[in-house]
Amino acid sequence: MSERQLLVAANWKMHKTVADAEGFLGDFLPRIGDDVAAEVVICPPFLALRTAAEHCLRSRVRVAAQNMHFEAEGAFTGEVSARMLREAGVDGVLLGHSERRGHFGETDEALRLKVPAALNARLQPILCVGETEEQRDGGETEAVLSRQLEADLADVADAELAEMVVAYEPIWAIGTGRTASPDQAEDAIGHLRRLVRKRDAEAAERIRIIYGGSVSPENASELLGREEIDGALVGGASLDQASFAEIVMAAS
């Protein structure tokens, strides 16, 4: 077994008001208790971040945002900076989710600036990478992952790589109910870990590389039981507290 602590993160996307987030956490936190083995992270929409952070203060659950700008401040209408997130009690941030890349024009050039900006502000980046179905069918999965990881982490110092989390999220598995098989997920994660090893052998052993895409209470144990898979990024199945708690327990 690796020494890496499993990480299970809830990506709520554009779901849950402040009141919804309070209701969820009021039920979820007692369900999982204080001695869960996995690290648990909740990623609510911006407006619910502060409330979620306050609710989680006396628990081991941490709160992360779903996006941020790379500048500290400035004329960037509609954007939020790392410093603003820190002040709200947030300690991580999802970066490069395929929905941001696909619907909102998130580029590898921007991610190359966002990842170090997050690390400098002591926000743990959870960088998402993954291929489309067409790219997988065309045998391009490893090339796509290499391109994304190398570009997005180009300006991160080798010594800081271990502080990051990378989420392998094949786009064809997100919200489709079609999970990657444990073998497919392990192969892709193994490839990502080899890319990190080329830069720093110790960081490759320590960095957590998790899987996301239709993770559910039914398939979580099998995925999380695999040596290479250091956790899960959960969308749809994280919106219900009972189902997300089951996934967290599967990691324990």
Ligand code: PGA
């Ligand atoms: P899903 O989403 O679990 O609903 O497939 C995962 C994600 O988009 O992070």
